[in-house]
Amino acid sequence: MGTFGGKALRRLVLSVAMALIALMLPAAGSQAAGPDHPLPPSGYQIDVSPPPGTTIEEEIVTLPASACAVMNQALVERGQQAEKDCRAIHGSYGFNHRPLPAGTVARSTGGLFDAGTVQAAAAYWHWGWYDYECSLYGCMVWKVSLEEEGVANGSNVWQWGVYCTPSGLGTVCTWKGYFHNGGGWPYYAMQFGENSCTGASVNGTSVCMNHGIRRWIDDWGNGGAVSYF
Numbered sequence: 001m002g003t004f005g006g007k008a009l010r011r012l013v014l015s016v017a018m019a020l021i022a023l024m025l026p027a028a029g030s031q032a033a034g035p036d037h038p039l040p041p042s043g044y045q046i047d048v049s050p051p052p053g054t055t056i057e058e059e060i061v062t063l064p065a066s067a068c069a070v071m072n073q074a075l076v077e078r079g080q081q082a083e084k085d086c087r088a089i090h091g092s093y094g095f096n097h098r099p100l101p102a103g104t105v106a107r108s109t110g111g112l113f114d115a116g117t118v119q120a121a122a123a124y125w126h127w128g129w130y131d132y133e134c135s136l137y138g139c140m141v142w143k144v145s146l147e148e149e150g151v152a153n154g155s156n157v158w159q160w161g162v163y164c165t166p167s168g169l170g171t172v173c174t175w176k177g178y179f180h181n182g183g184g185w186p187y188y189a190m191q192f193g194e195n196s197c198t199g200a201s202v203n204g205t206s207v208c209m210n211h212g213i214r215r216w217i218d219d220w221g222n223g224g225a226v227s228y229f
Contacts, residue, residue: 037158037182038124038151041103046149046161048128050093058091060136061228063211070200070209087136088211090228094129096221100151101126124151127221129192131213133228135168142168142198146213148178152221157183162192170199174210189218 040046050056062068068086127150134143144166150159159181164173175195180187192215197208216224 037153037156038100039105040160041101041105044101044103044160046128046147046163048093048095048130048147048149050130054093056091056093058089060087061090061133062086063088064229070207073200073203088228089134089136089139090131090213090226091134092129092131092223092226094127094223096125096127096152096223098126098128100124124153125221126150127152127157127217129215129217129223131215131226133211133213140168142166142171142209144171144173144194144196144211144213146176146192146194146215148192148215148217150217150221152183152217152219154220155184157190157217157219157221159190159192162194164194164196166196168198172197172199183217183219189216189224191216 063086065086072086128148130145130147132139132143132145135141144164146162146164148159148162150157150161152158159178162176162178164176166173173194173196176193178190178192180190183190193212195210195212197210200207200209210229212229214227216226218224
């Protein structure tokens with residue numbers, strides 16, 4: 001009985017010791033799934049607008065038929081020629097793999113001694129992205145931009161903020177946001193988006209021409225697939 005009790009006691013002591021060690025060490029893959037991603041400095045103002053002189057990638061996109069009908073009717077009422085396929089301009093700019101801004105906060109892991117917090121912060125880098133969509137007749141007619149910024153480490157991507165900025169004739173943002181914050185399985189990316197509306201007058205009645213942007217950012221901070229409507 002004494003021998004059995006001694007073995008049981010040794011097993012109990014070993015189990016307790018291993019449990020304490022597990023608490024003190026960062027869990028395997030904690031940088032991939034834990035809440036220890038860096039947070040922006042206090043008072044940090046997100047700004048992903050392209051610097052002066054930056055070349056902006058632009059492409060001509062076609063809006064859906066419903067939006068095209070509203071736009072064309074409004075153009076006709078203004079005495080302008082209707083656009084056959086209701087095209088618009090989409091422009092984009094992004095940066096990636098930048099050092100974290102001074103004052104970045106390393107978020108606590110909540111572990112016994114916050115093990116791995118500093119290492120996790122050092123393993124991340126800073127990214128930002130800017131997309132805009134505007135009228136083919138000029139961005140002064142209507143324009144809306146989607147801006148987002150965050151950090152990534154190759155296993156996950158986290159947001160620091162997302163903005164929708166409207167301009168032009170009666171343009172407003174009706175929604176902005178994100179999905180799958182943190183990235184990882186099963187998408188290995190997160191999605192940002194904005195919905196917006198440009199007011200138009202059709203037969204003397206005010207209507208809303210809806211348009212928007214969706215942008216994916218992968219776990220490495222790279223700008224991925226984009227869609228617009």
